[in-house]
Amino acid sequence: MxxxxxxxxxxxxxxxxxxxxxxxxxxxxxxxxxxxxxxxKLDSMTGTKMKRIDDKVDLLTADIAERLSATEQQALKLISQSQVKLDGYKERYCGNGADKHTSFSKENQTYICDKLN
Known part of the structure; x- marks a missing residue:
């Protein structure tokens, strides 16, 4: 007791x-x-979510490749490593009154947000 x-x-x-x-x-x-x-790490080892993310990001990078500078392309690679990072980017930098990303221009940030939604 x-x-x-x-x-x-x-x-x-x-x-x-x-x-x-x-x-x-x-x-x-x-x-x-x-x-x-x-x-x-588990998601990247299984590849199931990474494949889906890569498809979405590959389409995005193909559309926006000529518009992005080298630093913007590097920043896009960083945020597209996992679904969690993409979701975090969408929460923080997409939508009305969103913060300005340090690497992307405002136009490219808006374009990326439009493509991710």
């Missing part, structure tokens, strides 16, 4: 720290980053 009470107290303490304080935010973020890296 004492063991169950101890487990309940530990669980309640962790729940409180997670929901009511910022104490566990940093460790949780680190674990999520590690999990995301592992998931990206």
């Amino acid at each position: 004492k063991g169950w009470i101890l487990i309940a107290l530990i669980g309640a303490t962790l729940y409180y720290l997670y929901t009511e304080t910022d104490t566990l935010d940093e460790p949780v973020a680190e674990v999520q980053a590690i999990y995301q890296q592992a998931q990206d």
